[in-house]
Amino acid sequence: MSGQRVDAVRNRRRVLEAAFDEHARHGAALGMQDVARRAGVGIGTVYRHFPSRDALIEAIAHPFFERGLLLAQSVREEVAEEDRFAAFARGFARVLADHGVEGHCTWDAPAAEPVRAELRTLISGFVEAGKRKRTLRRDLTAEDAFALLWTIAALVEAADEPIWQRHLDLVLDSLRGKPPRNLLAPAIDRAQWDRFVRSTRGSWAE
């Protein structure tokens, strides 16, 4: 009986990992059959653990929020007030990239409400701290920061790391409301950008 439990738990994890991979590859259009195959289980097993496609996708999104929250907490613990927002933004992009998940789609998963509320509080704190320390423009609001994170998420999902790193550098530096500093990330050249544009084509011409 508890032996079976062990199997069930292991299967659940397998399915979730497989769903994760498939989601990274095919986005929200992932196929249940494909998930089952990749997990090495029957499709019935997928449905036992996640009663519908949507439930599965929500489950995929969940750890993303956890890591986001963890990130925010560790930023609060370990980063000086003046750098918290930038640190979080960079870490957030990294989480998104590592997840390979359609971030701004899962960002709003219904089940994530509590986590999201806490995240919001933390991020608001980062913004306030930055403004106090004059490392963020004084007129920046928490909502401005959210919108910014949202656009960054969209870019991270779609583009390769050099592109979003550069964008992040540029935008974060600009938001200081002071004369530019040297940007660390190298500029994107024309070929890189073209490759990106071409790569997005698949999304609808498939």
Place this chain on the structure above:
Amino acid sequence: MSGQRVDAVRNRRRVLEAAFDEHARHGAALGMQDVARRAGVGIGTVYRHFPSRDALIEAIAHPFFERGLLLAQSVREEVAEEDRFAAFARGFARVLADHGVEGHCTWDAPAAEPVRAELRTLISGFVEAGKRKRTLRRDLTAEDAFALLWTIAALVEAADEPIWQRHLDLVLDSLRGKPPRNLLAPAIDRAQWDRFVRSTRGSWAE
């Protein structure tokens, strides 16, 4: 003979409008049957005017590029060098918003290559001019500008006008690389932002 043409033209417009709406609602995954139903015509009529799903989507995307190009040209004619990039970015957002189209999806329609090439040249010119006139950070590259426009497009598609207007104001002002000026667009309040997050839910939980 030309009498029926009138009907055909009207039907074509109906189909295109319906496709437009469906595209706004369901993105590139729009259904041909749905388009036909919304247009109030048989599915055969949809196929008469647009021989395939891709052709229809391309037709949706096309006017967007035309307007984008027109915009860029008129910006070059009528706006002072120092303000061209900002003017274009604002106009671009407006075009996107008016279209109600998944801009960063159709941005790369195969048929749009020539238009896109010309747009690129024009925008590059705006960036150079802005840098020369010191209304854009000196380290800003054309590719930085493209990435920025890309993220703006993503936001415009998804969010209501107050949100993207504010974001635009903030980012464009910040990119000057100088101390902040007063932003014209009002800050977004918490309720507005929450409404936005909630609204995006549909995109995948549908």
Place this chain on the structure above:
Amino acid sequence: MSGQRVDAVRNRRRVLEAAFDEHARHGAALGMQDVARRAGVGIGTVYRHFPSRDALIEAIAHPFFERGLLLAQSVREEVAEEDRFAAFARGFARVLADHGVEGHCTWDAPAAEPVRAELRTLISGFVEAGKRKRTLRRDLTAEDAFALLWTIAALVEAADEPIWQRHLDLVLDSLRGKPPRNLLAPAIDRAQWDRFVRSTRGSWAE
């Protein structure tokens, strides 16, 4: 009024010719739209002259019978009794090949009953004459001859001329019921045959 008649008659012929070509190319699966396009008329015009697809195909088959009958009559007039059957069989194959028509399909067009009856009588006569003159086996019946013509039709439709010419030579010579004479048509080599088999593939794997 009679001016229009002229137009109508010309259109009818055009449609029929187009239908003919299309039938040669695509067999009984010809498309009405294609016929109209090839004829250079609207599809409505096709339907004015032939009220349905089947009616059109029947109309295609008709001249085939006429030519078949003409052939049989001229064979009776101009060929010595002992050679009539062979002459007809060869001419029949030629008509079929020239028509490029699915002969054993149109062979039985409902409208062709009277023509077919007359043909039957003529062919029966050829068989009788051949047997009398000892150029056909004595036990050959009219029905045997029909069956033979049927199989020849099937081969002519499907295979290239060298193949059916050879087959015709071989079978007609054999039917004499006497020791073989030299066959005029060259033997088919392996490559030719393979090409034929490969070509038939399209019929169902299309």
Place this chain on the structure above:
Amino acid sequence: MSGQRVDAVRNRRRVLEAAFDEHARHGAALGMQDVARRAGVGIGTVYRHFPSRDALIEAIAHPFFERGLLLAQSVREEVAEEDRFAAFARGFARVLADHGVEGHCTWDAPAAEPVRAELRTLISGFVEAGKRKRTLRRDLTAEDAFALLWTIAALVEAADEPIWQRHLDLVLDSLRGKPPRNLLAPAIDRAQWDRFVRSTRGSWAE
């Protein structure tokens, strides 16, 4: 686990049988929906067992080749050299008739290449043996034999047994290149032939 297999196997057979019937009735133009309906299963089940229309048709054709090969092999083992070709031709017609399949359509199924190659070798052997033993005209080539079998296949598909039996008798006897022997199969009478012609009508006027 293996319990369901029983059902699956039964369903597979049902589908195959239904496909068989439909193929006999409508040829290679059989409809998947019709097959499903006749089999009493959902269309998904048809696709589970045969992933495409072509796969299904190939599955129909396959046993035909197996039986053809088996036949050729047993002919080689058990029939005297002088009679092998005739024996094979008769057996081949029987296989075709039993299958009720469009033989000269499936004859060239892509998957059957190896089987076909072996068949070709065997049949060539029969022809050579027949010529050596003077039971086949000396000028008969393997390709002649193939063409002959092809025409026989066409007739067997279309006509009733008495008709093709008689045709077979007649042609095989004639191919000996010697004076006729008594044919075993009875001659076809006019009524039988007319019935055949009428029956073929459906093929295109359907």
Place this chain on the structure above:
DNA sequence: CATGAATGAGTTTTCATTCAT
């Protein structure tokens, strides 16, 4: 619990036929 066969509504696309102009 796990399995995977079965289901059938839904997708895109084609094409014979009708009918308003």
Place this chain on the structure above:
DNA sequence: GATGAATGAAAACTCATTCAT
């Protein structure tokens, strides 16, 4: 009479979901 736009019933195929074993 001629036109060709409109129609919608198929067709082949997919895939989320159910359920018997």
